[in-house]
Amino acid sequence: MRRPLKIALVAGESSGDILGAGLMQALKIRYPDIEFIGVGGPRMEAEGLTSYFPLERLAVMGLVEVLGRLPELLARRRRLVDSLLEARPDAFVGIDAPDFNLGLELKLRRAGIKTVHYVSPSVWAWRQKRVLKIREACDLMLTLFPFEAQFYDEHRVPVRFVGHPLADTIPLQADRAAARAALGLPGECQVVALMPGSRGGEVARLGELFLAAAERLRAVRPGIRFVLPCASPERRAQLESMLAGRDLPLTLLDGRSHEALAACNAVLIASGTATLEALLFKRPMVVAYSVAPLTFRILKRLVKSPYVALPNLLAQRLLVPELLQEAATPDALAQALSPLLDNGDVQTEGFDLIHRTLRCNASEQAAEAVLGLVGQA
Structure with missing residues (x-):
């Protein structure tokens, strides 16, 4: 018997927790026995994620503000790399949090693990040279917005525009x-x-x-x-x-x-x-x-x-x-x-x-893309 599909996910804040939970729901529809490991918040944990540490430890904003937390963040990433290399998931999905997740994705991809980055960083707006690291770190970029997918196409990064889950859940006309x-x-x-x-x-x-x-x-x-x-x-x-x-x-x-x-x-x-x-x-x-x-x-x-x-x-x-x-x-x-x-x-x-x-059934499209990457679509 084959072992259950194992997907690792890391979200860095509450918006990523929402996206991750939607992706996990869509994956479970196709693979009910799928296993999830990584880092997430209460929504992802409710969908079955075994979280290595609380999501809140990654939630930090600003360039200057992150400096005081940098030693902790780097130490957590080192330990997370070791844990994931030992667990050998079929794929890793980094949800937003690019400064944390892209470095993680790079190490995992070099070790032979398929990597997906879900939610483009604002690379089209600033620090555009980051696209070189993105190309090296992830097998697939999933974008929420169409103008982002166009940018990655132009820079030869495998990409799929999946739409935004909020556009799926919020009605076209609110009462x-x-x-x-x-x-x-x-x-x-x-x-x-x-x-x-x-x-x-x-x-x-x-x-x-x-x-x-x-x-x-x-x-x-x-x-x-x-x-x-x-x-x-x-x-x-x-x-x-x-x-x-x-x-x-x-x-x-x-x-x-x-x-x-x-x-x-x-x-x-x-x-x-x-x-x-x-x-x-x-x-x-x-x-x-x-x-x-x-x-x-x-x-x-x-x-x-x-x-x-x-x-x-x-x-x-x-x-x-x-x-x-x-x-x-x-x-x-x-x-x-x-x-x-x-x-x-x-x-x-x-x-x-x-x-x-933006109304494209985003979670289902993201799940299809992840499963396609690991040959399970």
Whole structure:
């Protein structure tokens, strides 16, 4: 009897945990006895992953910020290489986290293990020479967006555009009234969703800023309401401390970010995957971001793309406002957001076409690609 198929996966943060869980579900449909090892979060563990250590140990953002964690990250990668070489999986799938996973993939591929990288790093935007390492490290790149696949084709890296799982799960038309009823929000008033990020560092940099912008917006729109989904109990506590002394008609939610997006009229949002979610819910948005000053100066020199926000990258034009670093002031954010409450359709009219382009049954396509690589399709 043949042994069960064994797939190793490593995800570096919660968005990767979601992608990994979807891929694992699709693989289990074809191979119910498949085994999963590696590193993942609660969703991947619920699908059967034996995780060598908690996903949270890999979750770190920024160029400067990672330096304090570098010794730990390198030590964990060395131990992980040894564990995976001993386990000899049929394939390894690195999910995002390129600075961690590409080095891991390189060592495993040199040892004869098939490697897949799921979610392209922003190599088309900055540090383009990384494509040489990617070509050497992975047998196959799986991209979420079509413009990424075009880049890899041009650089002779085996690639497959699989679409984005969020585009599969989010309906083409969201029911605002039902979402408001579920959240206990009035049906008629204007609602703004505040989404300052899921990481503690993001909330530390953007939370106070977003709340101050909400206060400015309320001053000119007295009947407005706000919702703010909290990614975890820790983020909720962090935001509750920021709300002390403020008089805002704001509802903190435990998770439920999709309901917040469905319920709102517009979104003030941190740059990242959440901007894609806002686009898929067809909600007008203002995008803001802030990192350590030194990190920003380095990125400004390196980044070749004129855009940061995913909606703009997908549209290849300035579709949504981007306010970064010093440009992201409470007044500027409120001024950019206010007209969207009356005339948001001007911004969102192209969102539906992007949604349909990304709606490709991504997890199933990714599973088919992985199985094809190991000769089991």
